[in-house]
Amino acid sequence: MQMSNTVEYALRAVVWLADNPEESHTSSSIAEATRMPSSYLSKILKSLSHAGIVYGQRGVKGGYTLARDPNGLSILEVVNAVEPVQRIRACPLGLEAHGKNLCNLHRTLDDVMIEIEKAFANHTIGSMLKKPNRVKPLCGLTVKGKNALADDRSTGIRR
């Protein structure tokens, strides 16, 4: 049971945009700054754009900006944009016998999913930027050329 790469990437990108709101950022500049695969990120940004979380401006001087107020944007919304939290609404065994009634196992598992939804919903992107922390968001990375850890070759790809 693990946080998927897709969710991790999407959140990194959104936090980055929230923390650097003064200008728009291209897909590849975000990828470089936050150390993730550029072409995969571009796919993720499309989903975020569809969901209205980021705004993508095409063409020269284009790029992505955050389309929402970080203080009103929950982690749950970001997660749902790329990999929706799947509630259990009907028996996974596919038995029609009892309609919408779940047995205790699946009722319990759905309760766990509800808890997961709540845990995600409880945090906003804004709150993560505001909390004091010795460690800067995204582990001290900054915009390319300004203060980035230039000679770190790690990709950030897990597993």
Added chain:
Amino acid sequence: MQMSNTVEYALRAVVWLADNPEESHTSSSIAEATRMPSSYLSKILKSLSHAGIVYGQRGVKGGYTLARDPNGLSILEVVNAVEPVQRIRACPLGLEAHGKNLCNLHRTLDDVMIEIEKAFANHTIGSMLKKPNRVKPLCGLTVKGKNALADDRSTGIRR
């Protein structure tokens, strides 16, 4: 964000064993009863056996039985046996710069993982069997030949 098949299968098997404790059950009989791929289940049962959650008896008249008291067995233990809940203990970006200190994003994500652990830990296998419910555990399936929904061809495989 979804409950994996592996976790779903493991829990179905454990609940089945807890609900039918009077005799041992072969891997394939459990698979048939709870509608899941037999050979994959046998792999999952191996993990559960390693974790001491089920006991596997070889040979004629052998099979699996629950090795633990269902009332003291949490869902978390079953989940951890097959697909451990992965806490975030170091920066996924792999930066050594700040040791064990997580930035707010990863601190928050790890908090979510803690909530997931708690949600799993809060339920025991026994409690699911005891709760009154119009729908029987595992959606009314019973031991082969007794009362199973014999003409249902659904496999229970999602996605």
Added chain:
DNA sequence: CGATTTACGGATATAAATATCTTTTTAATA
């Protein structure tokens, strides 16, 4: 003891998630 049944360990195959690449569309600017 030999045959049968079953778990166990590990190799192989298949499907799905992850990642990359190619082409098209849109916008800016020279």
Added chain:
DNA sequence: TATTAAAAAGATATTTATATCCGTAAATCG
């Protein structure tokens, strides 16, 4: 208006998770 930059769309490749298969070990029974 031509050129360039970048998102958007979607096809393709790679990797990982899911599922199957096969040989071995242990237990039972005749």
